[in-house]
Amino acid sequence: xxxxxxxxRFACSVGNFALDVDLDxxxxxxxxxxxxxxxxxxxxxxxxxxxxxxxxxxRVNGDQWQSGTDSRPVHQRPLAYVFQETSLxxxxxxxxxxxxxxxxxxxxxxxxxxxxxxxxxxxxxxxxRMPEKLSGGERQRVAIARALLTSPKLLLMDEPLSALDQxxxxxxxxxxxxxxxxxxxxxxxxxxxxxxxxxxxxHIVMMDGGRVVAEGPLQTIMARTDxxxxxxxxxxxxxxxxxSEHDExxxxxxxxxxxxxxxxxxDGHLAIGQRIxxxxxxRDISLARSRQTDQSIQNxxxxxxxxxxxxxxxxxxxxxxxxxxxxxxxxxxxxxxxTLAIEPGQKVWMQIKSVAIVD
Amino acid sequence: MDIYWEPVxxxxxxxxxxxxxxxxxxxxxxxxxxxxNHWLRQPISAIVALPxxxxxxxxxxxxxxxxxPKGVVGQITEQLGLGxxxxxxxxxxxxxxxxxxxxxxxxxxxxFGSINRQLLEVASTLRASPRDRFFSVVxxxxxxxxxxxxxxxxxxxxxxxxxxxxIGGNIPGETKVLSVAIYDHVESLEYTQAHWLSAGMVVxxxxxxxxxxxxxxxxxxxxxx
Numbered sequence: 001x002x003x004x005x006x007x008x009r010f011a012c013s014v015g016n017f018a019l020d021v022d023l024d025x026x027x028x029x030x031x032x033x034x035x036x037x038x039x040x041x042x043x044x045x046x047x048x049x050x051x052x053x054x055x056x057x058x059r060v061n062g063d064q065w066q067s068g069t070d071s072r073p074v075h076q077r078p079l080a081y082v083f084q085e086t087s088l089x090x091x092x093x094x095x096x097x098x099x100x101x102x103x104x105x106x107x108x109x110x111x112x113x114x115x116x117x118x119x120x121x122x123x124x125x126x127x128x129r130m131p132e133k134l135s136g137g138e139r140q141r142v143a144i145a146r147a148l149l150t151s152p153k154l155l156l157m158d159e160p161l162s163a164l165d166q167x168x169x170x171x172x173x174x175x176x177x178x179x180x181x182x183x184x185x186x187x188x189x190x191x192x193x194x195x196x197x198x199x200x201x202x203h204i205v206m207m208d209g210g211r212v213v214a215e216g217p218l219q220t221i222m223a224r225t226d227x228x229x230x231x232x233x234x235x236x237x238x239x240x241x242x243x244s245e246h247d248e249x250x251x252x253x254x255x256x257x258x259x260x261x262x263x264x265x266x267d268g269h270l271a272i273g274q275r276i277x278x279x280x281x282x283r284d285i286s287l288a289r290s291r292q293t294d295q296s297i298q299n300x301x302x303x304x305x306x307x308x309x310x311x312x313x314x315x316x317x318x319x320x321x322x323x324x325x326x327x328x329x330x331x332x333x334x335x336x337x338x339t340l341a342i343e344p345g346q347k348v349w350m351q352i353k354s355v356a357i358v359d
Numbered sequence: 360m361d362i363y364w365e366p367v368x369x370x371x372x373x374x375x376x377x378x379x380x381x382x383x384x385x386x387x388x389x390x391x392x393x394x395x396n397h398w399l400r401q402p403i404s405a406i407v408a409l410p411x412x413x414x415x416x417x418x419x420x421x422x423x424x425x426x427x428p429k430g431v432v433g434q435i436t437e438q439l440g441l442g443x444x445x446x447x448x449x450x451x452x453x454x455x456x457x458x459x460x461x462x463x464x465x466x467x468x469x470x471f472g473s474i475n476r477q478l479l480e481v482a483s484t485l486r487a488s489p490r491d492r493f494f495s496v497v498x499x500x501x502x503x504x505x506x507x508x509x510x511x512x513x514x515x516x517x518x519x520x521x522x523x524x525x526i527g528g529n530i531p532g533e534t535k536v537l538s539v540a541i542y543d544h545v546e547s548l549e550y551t552q553a554h555w556l557s558a559g560m561v562v563x564x565x566x567x568x569x570x571x572x573x574x575x576x577x578x579x580x581x582x583x584x
Contacts, residue, residue, distance in 0.1 A: 051480055074483040075491075081484035087477055091499045100495070101485030150485060 004061055006031075006154070006186060010047045012054030019043050019054065019210040027061045029202035030180045030187040032218075034194075034229075040210040041190045042084075045156050048188065049081050050074040060154050060186070078109075080147030082157040086139050088131035094142050095127040102149040111151040121145040121175055137168030141175060148179075155179075155187045161196060169196075173359070176200055181275070194231055198222075198238055198279060199358045204229075223327035225309035225318040232312065236281035237328050238358065243274045255355075259324030260301050264355045277358040282318065284353040285330035289340060291349050299352035303328060305344050308337060321350060363552070365532055366540035367559075373448070373536060374516040377455040381463040381512050382505070384456065389467035390497075407464045410457065419525025422454050426526070451527040451534050455516045462511040470504020471497065503578045510571045514564060 005027040011020045019040045025031050033041040046052035050066065051074055058066040065077050080101070088097050102114060118124050121141045131139060140160055147155060160176075161169045173196075180187060180200060191197050197204060197218070204221050206214040206228050214221055214228040222229060223237045239262075241255035246266055253266040255276060262278065270276065291300060303321040311318045317337045319330045328350060332342075342348065392404055410418060425432045426444040433443055444450030474497060482492040498505070520538040527534030529543065537556060544553035 049484060051483070073488075074480075075486050075488050079484065081481070083477060083481060085477065087481045089478060089481075089496060100482070100487075104486040104491075146485065 006061070006188075007057055007059040008044070008048055010044065010054045010056035010058075012043075012047065012052070012056075014043070017043075017210060019047065021207075021210075021212050023205060023212060023215065025188075025205070026186065026203050028184065028186050030189055030200050031203040031205060032197040032201035033188060033190045033205050033207060034197050034201075035192065035207035037192060039207040041192075041205075041207050042158055043210075044207070045081075045158055045188060045190050048154075049079055049156055050077055051081075063153065078150075078153040080150050080152035080155050082140070082143050082147050082155070082160045084159040084162055086131070086136070086163070087143055088134075088139055088146075090131055092131075093127070094123065094129050094131070094134070097131065097142055098123075098127075098146050098149055101146055105150055109151055112148050114149065117145040117149050120148070120178065135168065136164045137171045140164065140168070140172060144172075144175070144179075148183075148185075152185060155183075155185050157187065157189045159190050159192070162191075162193070173199065194229065194234075197229075199277060219327065223320060223329055225307055225320050225329065227312065227318070233283070234281060235318070235329060235331065236279055236284070237326075239278045239280065239326065241276055241278050243270045243272055243276060246270075246272065257326055259303075259322070259326035262299050262301075262352065262355050264357070267357070279356045279358045280328060280352060281354070281356075282329040282331035284355075285321075285328060286351045286353070287319065287321075287330055287332065287336075287340065287342065288349045288351055292351065295351070297351040297353055299350075299355065301328075301350045301352065303348060303350050305342055305346045305348060307344055308342060310334070321348070323350065363555075366535050366537045366556075369448075369532065369535065370517055370537040373451060373455060374513045376452055377459055377516045378463075378509055378513045380452070380456050381459060382509065385460060385463035385508065386467060388460075389464045390471055390493075392464065393468045393471035408461050410459070411461050415458065415519065415521025416525055418458060419454065419522040422450075422457070422522070422526050426450060426453075445526050446528045446530060446534060448527075448533050451523060451536075454522050454526045455519060458519055458522045459512045459515050462515045463508045466504045466507040466511065467501065470501035470507075474500050503575050506574060506578070507571065510567055514567050517560070518564070 006025040245254035307320040
C-alpha cells in the first residue's frame with residue numbers, strides 16, 4: 001500500500017558529523033528544515049535529492065526513490081532543486097536556462113507550461129539576457145522558474161534567499177508565497193532564518209547536530225511552551241487568517257481565524273477574502289479572569305488555559321491557551337501567574353495588545 | 360613540385376590525425392585527472408607530463424624498441440597481421456599521440472577543473488544524465504580549453520623532429536615530414552629549399568598562435584570568469 005506523504009529515513013556520517021533522521025512529512029504544502037548552520041539540514045536535503053549518497057529510504061507520495069543502497073540517480077528522480085548560490089548556466093541565456101530542464105521532460109509529463117512559469121516569476125522581460133547581466137534576485141527567480149519547469153513532484157530549496165540582500169529577499173518572498181498557495185507540489189525549504197520560516201512554512205522540522213529535535217505543523221511548534229524555535233523575546237504564535245471586514249471609520253480591518261477574530265490596523269492593500277498570516281507575540285498577550293472593558297485593549301478573546309510552564313528566564317512563565325482549537329502563548333511574570341491562580345482548565349480572557357501581519 | 364609539397368601534406372595529415380585521436384583519448388584522461396581523488400592521480404599526471412621533460416630521442420628510442428620485432432607491441436602487431444609499426448606512417452601517428460599527449464591533456468584538465476561543480480549537480484536535478492551533462496555543460500564551458508588543446512597539439516606535432524627521426528626515419532611520402540625534410544635539405548646544403556620551408560613554418564606557427572590567443576580572449580570575455 002503506497003503511503004501518501006514524504007518518508008525520509010537517512011543515516012550517514014561525513015567526518016565527525018553524523019546525520020540520523022526518520023521523518024514522515026506531509027505530502028503537500030511547504031515544510032521548513034530549520035536549524036543553525038552545521039545542524040545537517042542541507043545534508044538532509046542533499047540526501048533526499050540523491051546528491052549525497054547515504055543509506056536510507058526516500059518515498060514521495062507513494063513513489064519510492066531510494067531503499068537502502070538501492071537508489072535512483074538524481075537525474076531519474078522527479079524533483080527540482082533550487083540552490084543557495086547562483087546556479088544558472090553561464091553559457092546560456094535566461095530563456096535557454098529555463099528550457100534546459102523543460103525540454104528534458106517528456107511532453108506528456110509537463111504540467112507547468114513555459115509561459116506559466118515565465119509569468120509566475122515575472123521573467124518575460126529577462127528572457128534574452130545572459131545570467132551575468134541579472135541582479136541576484138532576478139537570478140534566483142530564474143532558478144526557481146527553471147526548477148518548476150521540470151514539473152517536479154517535490155521541490156527542494158536550499159536557503160534560496162540567504163545569498164541575497166534585504167531588498168531582493170523582499171522582492172522574492174511574495175513569489176514563494178504564491179507558489180506555496182497555488183502549486184500542488186510539496187516543498188522542502190532549508191532555512192536558518194526565523195523570519196522566512198514564520199512567513200512561509202506550513203510545517204517545520206527543527207534540527208540540531210544531525211538529528212530532528214522537534215517536528216510538526218508550524219502553528220503547533222510555535223505554540224509550544226518550551227519554544228524549540230528559539231525566538232526568545234519574540235516568542236509568539238502564528239495564525240492563518242482571512243480578511244473579512246473593513247472598518248473605514250476607524251481604519252481597522254477584521255481577520256477571522258479558526259478560534260475567533262482579531263481587529264488590526266488596515267493597511268489599505270488588504271482585500272476582503274485575502275489570506276494573511278498573523279503573528280501574536282507572547283509578550284503582547286495579558287490575561288484577565290473576567291472581561292475587562294474599562295481599559296484600552298480592544299482585542300479581547302475568551303480562552304482556556306492549556307498549560308503553564310516556566311520560561312527560559314527566571315521570574316517569567318509561559319502560558320499556553322486555546323481559543324477554540326487555536327493555541328496562543330502568553331508570557332507573564334511568575335508572580336502574576338500565582339496571584340491570578342492561573343492553572344490548566346481555567347477560563348480566562350486574553351487581552352491582545354498587538355497583532356502583526358507576518359512579512 | 361610534388362617533392363616540395365609532399366612533406367607539407369604529410370605533416371598536415373599527421374598533425375590532423377594526431378589531434379583528432381588525442382581529443383578522443385585525452386578528453387577522458389583529462390576529465391578523470393580533473394575530477395578524481397584517486398591515489399593514482401599523481402603518478403598518472405606525471406606519466407602524462409613525461410614527454411614534456413624527456414628528450415624526444417629517449418621517447419623515440421623506447422617506442423622503437425617496443426614496436427620493433429622483439430618488443431611487446433611489435434609482437435602483438437605482428438600476431439594481428441599488422442606488421443611492424445616503426446618506419447610507417449601509422450607508427451608515426453602512434454608516436455605523435457604519445458609525444459603530444461600533455462599538450463592535449465593539460466589545457467583540458469585546467470578547463471575542466473575550473474568548471475563549478477555545482478553546475479553539474481544543477482544539471483542532474485534538471486534530468487540530465489552524466490553523458491548529457493558532459494556535452495551540454497562541460498563541453499561548452501570548456502570550449503576555450505578544447506581550442507587551446509587542439510591548436511597546441513596540432514602545432515606541436517608539426518614541430519616534432521627527434522621522435523620522427525627515431526621511429527619514422529626519412530621515407531618520402533610515408534614518414535618524411537617537414538622538419539625532417541628541412542634537416543635533409545640542410546644536410547645536402549640546399550639552403551634555398553630549407554629557407555622556404557623554415558620560413559613557412561615560422562609564419563604558420565605565428566599565425567596559429569595569434570589566432571589562438573585572440574580567439575581565446577574573445578571567448579573568455581563572452582563567458583564568465
